[in-house]
Amino acid sequence: MLFQVNFKSGKPVYLQIADQIRHAAASGALREGESLPSIRPLAEELRINRNTVAKAYAELESQGVIETVPGKGCFLKTVNSPFTKPARQKLLVQEIDQAIVAAHHLQIEDADFLGLVKDRLKHFARKVESAEAGKHGGEP
Amino acid sequence: MLFQVNFKSGKPVYLQIADQIRHAAASGALREGESLPSIRPLAEELRINRNTVAKAYAELESQGVIETVPGKGCFLKTVNSPFTKPARQKLLVQEIDQAIVAAHHLQIEDADFLGLVKDRLKHFARKVESAEAGKHGGEP
Amino acid sequence: MLFQVNFKSGKPVYLQIADQIRHAAASGALREGESLPSIRPLAEELRINRNTVAKAYAELESQGVIETVPGKGCFLKTVNSPFTKPARQKLLVQEIDQAIVAAHHLQIEDADFLGLVKDRLKHFARKVESAEAGKHGGEP
Amino acid sequence: MLFQVNFKSGKPVYLQIADQIRHAAASGALREGESLPSIRPLAEELRINRNTVAKAYAELESQGVIETVPGKGCFLKTVNSPFTKPARQKLLVQEIDQAIVAAHHLQIEDADFLGLVKDRLKHFARKVESAEAGKHGGEP
DNA sequence: GTGGTCTAGACCACA
DNA sequence: GTGGTCTAGACCACG
Numbered sequence: 315m316l317f318q319v320n321f322k323s324g325k326p327v328y329l330q331i332a333d334q335i336r337h338a339a340a341s342g343a344l345r346e347g348e349s350l351p352s353i354r355p356l357a358e359e360l361r362i363n364r365n366t367v368a369k370a371y372a373e374l375e376s377q378g379v380i381e382t383v384p385g386k387g388c389f390l391k392t393v394n395s396p397f398t399k400p401a402r403q404k405l406l407v408q409e410i411d412q413a414i415v416a417a418h419h420l421q422i423e424d425a426d427f428l429g430l431v432k433d434r435l436k437h438f439a440r441k442v443e444s445a446e447a448g449k450h451g452g453e454p
Numbered sequence: 455m456l457f458q459v460n461f462k463s464g465k466p467v468y469l470q471i472a473d474q475i476r477h478a479a480a481s482g483a484l485r486e487g488e489s490l491p492s493i494r495p496l497a498e499e500l501r502i503n504r505n506t507v508a509k510a511y512a513e514l515e516s517q518g519v520i521e522t523v524p525g526k527g528c529f530l531k532t533v534n535s536p537f538t539k540p541a542r543q544k545l546l547v548q549e550i551d552q553a554i555v556a557a558h559h560l561q562i563e564d565a566d567f568l569g570l571v572k573d574r575l576k577h578f579a580r581k582v583e584s585a586e587a588g589k590h591g592g593e594p
Numbered sequence: 595m596l597f598q599v600n601f602k603s604g605k606p607v608y609l610q611i612a613d614q615i616r617h618a619a620a621s622g623a624l625r626e627g628e629s630l631p632s633i634r635p636l637a638e639e640l641r642i643n644r645n646t647v648a649k650a651y652a653e654l655e656s657q658g659v660i661e662t663v664p665g666k667g668c669f670l671k672t673v674n675s676p677f678t679k680p681a682r683q684k685l686l687v688q689e690i691d692q693a694i695v696a697a698h699h700l701q702i703e704d705a706d707f708l709g710l711v712k713d714r715l716k717h718f719a720r721k722v723e724s725a726e727a728g729k730h731g732g733e734p
Numbered sequence: 735m736l737f738q739v740n741f742k743s744g745k746p747v748y749l750q751i752a753d754q755i756r757h758a759a760a761s762g763a764l765r766e767g768e769s770l771p772s773i774r775p776l777a778e779e780l781r782i783n784r785n786t787v788a789k790a791y792a793e794l795e796s797q798g799v800i801e802t803v804p805g806k807g808c809f810l811k812t813v814n815s816p817f818t819k820p821a822r823q824k825l826l827v828q829e830i831d832q833a834i835v836a837a838h839h840l841q842i843e844d845a846d847f848l849g850l851v852k853d854r855l856k857h858f859a860r861k862v863e864s865a866e867a868g869k870h871g872g873e874p
Numbered sequence: 875g876t877g878g879t880c881t882a883g884a885c886c887a888c889a
Numbered sequence: 890g891t892g893g894t895c896t897a898g899a900c901c902a903c904g
Binding site (some may be wrong): 336402403410420434435444 | 460470543551555568
Binding site (some may be wrong): 691 | 746
């Protein structure tokens, strides 16, 4: 896992970390049941306070993404959203709208936008695939 | 101009607005000398406090992006360092990736995701269309 | 309202404040709907950080004792516990047990203990009564 | 000795235990030279970590209240500054008031409250009685 | 060693 | 002016 925080973005550091972990989970870089970096070492590596990392992990735990065991560590849970499908779609629409609005502001045509979306979906699919291959080939 | 704020992103609302205007200016969606939405209506549309919009405009004015003429409104001053097309795509890819990661954690398949994206594109196209109609027929 | 915190007691300061407010509400010193001291002035008076007072108030709000209105202030709610009677008795038993254990350790006989309890109940009843009298006599 | 810890009080558990032993020593419930409960059984009874009990004993030893004889156990060293009866009552009144305030917020009437107190006194009396019986008959 | 809590300072949103 | 959030340092409970 490689992490990177941007102090000038205005986005809270703890959310940047949480997003990167979500990203790693979605791209297969982090697999179900695998343990996350411990709070203290990660904080030192990123030159931030322990509590900031702890808050990122707390956020993820409250959302059911990870599980934390005091005295043991934090682990990626198997994804299993507690929401109904319509509720999940509604949440996703917010994210999609944000991207579409950005596209308008950046003067990118709908067709180009759709092309980019498809590109990125393929990009993620390839990453997950290669992570799976690494899993089967690397652990025995 | 289409605006959108996300209260859960952790990024201060006034910065979200300022960024959207900066992006629009740097990609040509807003032209030099063009007028920005007035503070009060924009605040009402976005359901936020007028002071927050005013703060976004103050931020942009202090950076020389816009000019405020008391009693007249706010106008785009200079189109500063327009983004190249690759630069704009890179910014957009960040937003798209965020939506894709969210889709993974919400357990929404790629096909469903693409369907939602197309739906929302149509939704916004209609919105822009009716705004244009209102502009030509109703406001002069 | 008079507040007092003890830094050497080992008990978190924010809990000391919350307890004192609960105490004031139970003894009639603070009446339903009445506003609590604002966070910042109270923090200055007690020479502690704003957040410590804010946490005490947050604790009370989460327990339904007070109501906080951003930008306006914090107000005492009408007591109306959300728990069932058996659940409330169970919670109270914990407090009672703590007092009884202390009595054992302090070598105070059961009879003396019961006498003290009755004394304190009367003491509170008198305080509530005089607060009520002040309410009817002092506001018109 | 009867022990009780309250995880929600905010007061560190090791201090709660140390205080209870100090109170018992200062009021005569524990006599000079008498042995304290062993660390491991006490930790099991209270469902806490052995280190936490050890820390309470270490605190008391550093203050000269008890003496630890490795392999033998812990013993009360000196009865330090015994409390007068009024002082003991004052300490107890704090605990009783806390229970009364809780009763108010839990909307439990004075009569019900007194009933609960009598119930709990009987409960503890039975507990102490059976402990005494066990001591004489089962432990030597 | 692990994660969790309490106190604090600085900044944000809002009336 | 009001309350709320993010980051941080020090201490606690536990394996």
